[in-house]
Amino acid sequence: MLTTNPFASLGLSETIMQGYVILMFLLVVGGTLIDVIHKKSAQYFFETSQKQQKNARRSITSGDKTSAAISVLLNEVLTSAEFENPMRRLSHLFTMYGFILFVVSTVVLIFGYANMADAGIWGTLWHLGAASLAFGGYWFWFVIRVDVSAEGKKWYQLAKADLFIVSALMMVTWALIWSIVGKGGIMITESISLCFVLFVLSATTLFSTVLWSKFAHMFFKPAAAFQKRITKLDGSQENLPDVGEMNDPAIQARYPDIPEYMGTNPPNMGLGIKSEPPRHY
Amino acid sequence: MPTFVYMTRCDGCGHCVDICPSDIMHIDPTYRRAYNIEPNMCWECYSCVKACPHHAIDVRGYADFAPLGHSVRVIRDEEKGVIAWRIKSRNGENDLNLLAPITTKPWGQHIPQLANQPAPSQEMRDSQLLFNEPKYIRLDDGDLHTLESNGLEMKEGVYY
Numbered sequence: 001m002l003t004t005n006p007f008a009s010l011g012l013s014e015t016i017m018q019g020y021v022i023l024m025f026l027l028v029v030g031g032t033l034i035d036v037i038h039k040k041s042a043q044y045f046f047e048t049s050q051k052q053q054k055n056a057r058r059s060i061t062s063g064d065k066t067s068a069a070i071s072v073l074l075n076e077v078l079t080s081a082e083f084e085n086p087m088r089r090l091s092h093l094f095t096m097y098g099f100i101l102f103v104v105s106t107v108v109l110i111f112g113y114a115n116m117a118d119a120g121i122w123g124t125l126w127h128l129g130a131a132s133l134a135f136g137g138y139w140f141w142f143v144i145r146v147d148v149s150a151e152g153k154k155w156y157q158l159a160k161a162d163l164f165i166v167s168a169l170m171m172v173t174w175a176l177i178w179s180i181v182g183k184g185g186i187m188i189t190e191s192i193s194l195c196f197v198l199f200v201l202s203a204t205t206l207f208s209t210v211l212w213s214k215f216a217h218m219f220f221k222p223a224a225a226f227q228k229r230i231t232k233l234d235g236s237q238e239n240l241p242d243v244g245e246m247n248d249p250a251i252q253a254r255y256p257d258i259p260e261y262m263g264t265n266p267p268n269m270g271l272g273i274k275s276e277p278p279r280h281y
Numbered sequence: 282m283p284t285f286v287y288m289t290r291c292d293g294c295g296h297c298v299d300i301c302p303s304d305i306m307h308i309d310p311t312y313r314r315a316y317n318i319e320p321n322m323c324w325e326c327y328s329c330v331k332a333c334p335h336h337a338i339d340v341r342g343y344a345d346f347a348p349l350g351h352s353v354r355v356i357r358d359e360e361k362g363v364i365a366w367r368i369k370s371r372n373g374e375n376d377l378n379l380l381a382p383i384t385t386k387p388w389g390q391h392i393p394q395l396a397n398q399p400a401p402s403q404e405m406r407d408s409q410l411l412f413n414e415p416k417y418i419r420l421d422d423g424d425l426h427t428l429e430s431n432g433l434e435m436k437e438g439v440y441y
Contacts, residue, residue, distance in 0.1 A: 044289075055373065082292055082335075083292060083294075084292075084294055084334040084335075085294060088294070146293045146294065146295040146298070146308050146313065147308055147313070149295055150294075150295025150296075150298040150299050150308070151295070151298060151307065151308055159310035159311070159313075160310055160311045161308075161309070161310055161311055161312060161313035214312070214313065220289065221289075223289075224289035224290065227289075228290070238336065238354070239352040239354050239367060239369055240336055240354050240356055240367060241354060241355070241356055241365035241366055241367035241378050241379070241380070242365065242367075242378055243356055243358050243361060243363065243365045243380070244380075246361050246362075246363065251380070254380075255380045255381070257380075257381055257382055258363070258380065258382060261382045261385050262362060262382050262385055266361070266362060267387060268360050268361075268387070269359060269360055269361065269362035269384055269386075269387045269388055270359070270360065270387045270388050270389065271359055271360065271388060272359045272384070272388035272389070273300070273332065273359070274296075274332075274334075274359055275388070275389065278294065278295045278296045278298065278299030278300070279299065280299050281298075281299070
């Protein structure tokens with residue numbers, strides 16, 4: 001059951017299923033473009049970049065920019081290094097890779113094996129992707145979500161920011177139920193069940209609401225991470241101060257309070273307020 | 282000037298929501314990023330600015346020490362036990378870096394174990410001295426430390 005192609009039992013024509021996938025792809029592309037125009041994201045990043053170049057303390061080469069881009073890809077994009085909270089990072093990795101696996105295997109199943117129950121490894125990957133997204137997503141939804149963890153709100157209190165996560169969770173939840181229950185659930189037609197309709201409705205909501213949801217974060221977050229790395233390389237560092245190493249003689253000569261109160265080789269002081277999670281509401 | 286958040290830097294971790302003493306840093310219901318819900322009530326204590334792990338929160342300092350268009354930014358590094366400030370003027374000519382210790386010993390250690398201290402005697406209870414006085418105000422070195430006893434004098438300056 002969990003290794004087969006769930007779309008094979010639908011009895012829908014390949015054209016309808018492939019048309020739906022293409023429509024969703026166009027909705028995401030269109031929604032993202034409108035989002036960029038509406039929020040003036042490109043203009044913002046351009047202006048910030050100009051400001052940053054004005055404050056630069058050293059010039060950077062194209063090699064530096066390439067290495068920064070590779071670092072962003074390896075850290076912020078592929079391993080979600082942006083998150084300080086390791087639990088949130090782990091949950092995001094489950095959600096992100098689950099989503100990618102689910103979308104890619106859906107495309108492969110619909111375009112390559114539309115009416116074949118046996119689709120090799122792709123049927124298993126489709127279920128694994130859905131399960132991974134559901135695991136990371138529900139973990140985030142019930143425990144890690146900042147509204148719950150820091151604002152003290154209940155998990156069922158919804159806001160506009162939840163459009164993305166709720167529709168993604170509903171999509172994979174109904175997809176898994178539909179695949180497992182099969183024709184055992186409430187049937188609308190001979191081959192289409194209520195679970196499948198809910199799955200399609202959730203997916204349509206997810207992909208058609210880019211402008212109003214957090215979906216667009218996938219596109220602007222890497223840009224922001226790249227810009228942040230460049231500010232460190234060119235020394236502009238967003239006007240943030242230099243901290244340096246406390247055992248550096250130059251720092252100690254410039255700030256004599258450091259050796260006087262902390263000694264010439266200050267130890268690692270560990271974590272203070274950051275040793276506790278922000279849950280004191 | 283009250284705090285404001287650079288939305289592209291914020292990851293919605295909730296540290297500022299947790300630490301704000303005025304309870305005015307909250308999470309935006311549309312973008313799930315932090316924002317100051319009531320700037321009029323912000324007294325610029327800098328708690329959220331220092332707590333933010335991404336340095337996504339900024340404040341414009343008062344005009345008496347940094348005029349219009351300046352930048353005042355801070356990094357509180359707990360592991361190094363220091364706080365660093367940078368004040369930069371609008372034209373960038375004045376660029377001041379400051380660094381100061383905020384602890385001399387690792388956090389959470391060397392906390393006085395008051396429960397293990399012997400109960401105060403009646404004489405200590407009747408005394409005007411507080412716990413660990415005179416040791417903590419160094420009266421046992423001789424007398425109270427004053428400007429005079431340390432060979433210092435008050436300089437003329439601006440007093441409000």
